Amino acid sequence: MTVELYLDLASQPCRAVYMFAKKNNIPFTFKHVSLMKGEHFGEEFGKISITRKVPAMRDGDFCLVESIAIMMYMAQKFNTPDSWYPADLQQRSRVNEYLSWQHLGLRVFGTKMFWYKHLIPKILGQDVPQDKMDGLMEDLNNSLNTMENKFLRDQLFITGDHITLADLTAITEIIQPVAAGLKLFEERPKLRAWHDRVQAAIGAELFDDAHKVLLGLEEIAKEVDASKLQFFRPKCLKMIS
Numbered sequence: 001m002t003v004e005l006y007l008d009l010a011s012q013p014c015r016a017v018y019m020f021a022k023k024n025n026i027p028f029t030f031k032h033v034s035l036m037k038g039e040h041f042g043e044e045f046g047k048i049s050i051t052r053k054v055p056a057m058r059d060g061d062f063c064l065v066e067s068i069a070i071m072m073y074m075a076q077k078f079n080t081p082d083s084w085y086p087a088d089l090q091q092r093s094r095v096n097e098y099l100s101w102q103h104l105g106l107r108v109f110g111t112k113m114f115w116y117k118h119l120i121p122k123i124l125g126q127d128v129p130q131d132k133m134d135g136l137m138e139d140l141n142n143s144l145n146t147m148e149n150k151f152l153r154d155q156l157f158i159t160g161d162h163i164t165l166a167d168l169t170a171i172t173e174i175i176q177p178v179a180a181g182l183k184l185f186e187e188r189p190k191l192r193a194w195h196d197r198v199q200a201a202i203g204a205e206l207f208d209d210a211h212k213v214l215l216g217l218e219e220i221a222k223e224v225d226a227s228k229l230q231f232f233r234p235k236c237l238k239m240i241s
Contacts, residue, residue, distance in 0.1 A: 002027040003074070006048055006056040008035045009213040012107065012172040013067030014055045019202055019210045020071050020168055024080045038231050068099050071165050083162040094159040098151055098166040102173065106147060109140040110176040112239060117180035118217070120236045123229045128240055140177060148190050156197055163201040171198045172210075179214045 005021060005028045007014040021028050033039045033054050040052050049056035049065050057064045057073070064070055075085045086092045113136055116128045147170065151158050158166040174191070178184055185192040199207045 001060065002029055004029045004031050004058040005070075006031045006033050006045065006054055006058075008033050008054050009210060010035060010217050011054055012111070012176050013169075015172040015175075015210045015214070016165075016168045017055045017057075017067050017070050019172075019206060020080075020084070020165070021074060022206055022210075023202055024074075024078065024084075026074055026078050026080075036229070041231070068165070068169065071168075075165075083164065084168075085165050091159065095164045095166045098158050099169060101151075102166075102169060106143045106170070107173050109136060109143050110173045112136055113140060113177040113182065114180045115236070115239055117177075119229075119232065120240065122226055123232050123236050125226065132240055140182075144174075144184065144188065144191065148188065152190065152194055157194070157201075163198060167194075167198050168202075171195065175211055175214065179211075179217065 003026070005017060007018055007030060009015055009018060018030075020026075033045055033056075035054065039045060040049070040054060045056075046052055048058055048063050050063075051065050053065060055065070055067050055070055057070045059073075059077070064073055072085060074080070085095060116133060116136060121127050147158075151166075155161070157163050158170060174184060174195070185195055
């Protein structure tokens with residue numbers, strides 16, 4: 001049975017779900033939900049996602065939110081190769097270890113950097129104070145140090161010799177601040193080599209397809225009337241308070 005995936009590829013978790021489904025030939029219908037237009041606040045989408053966040057999935061009458069839960073569900077339902085989410089207890093636990101860490105260990109800083117660089121100046125009409133930017137850059141660098149030294153180490157991928165859900169989740173999060181203009185891969189050769197291996201494992205065409213919306217978002221944002229983004233204003237103010 002074909003599942004429905006509700007996605008906006010400007011979102012890191014949505015890209016992870018999209019690449020996982022495409023790479024594994026999982027039958028799905030792409031349902032675009034524009035975050036920039038506030039479509040996630042719509043009545044119909046509220047019936048799919050109890051949190052009004054993307055990604056979301058519908059499989060018949062069953063609805064599910066959260067990217068990691070969705071990928072785990074699809075891995076089991078569609079019997080994807082074991083390497084993505086290994087059956088071996090210790091190997092799976094290593095994947096779970098990274099996935100448990102990354103949300104507050106990496107995602108929060110990469111996401112905030114994208115908002116600081118692109119969206120907050122557009123919505124509030126002013127740049128983020130430099131001390132805030134410097135503090136966030138320090139947090140992001142510390143996070144990337146942890147990823148390189150604790151998780152990646154000298155391995156090919158985060159948990160060993162094969163790409164897993166951990167790598168898929170990580171690459172989308174790190175691309176986010178890169179899209180905001182940071183030269184993270186140029187400054188970190190170990191991270192660059194890992195990026196290249198992940199891209200090759202996924203396939204360059206699929207990788208580029210998944211990220212083209214994000215990488216073009218800066219130009220799109222310039223053309224959007226800031227008054228139409230003011231429903232994000234409370235979030236912006238909270239992020240810099």
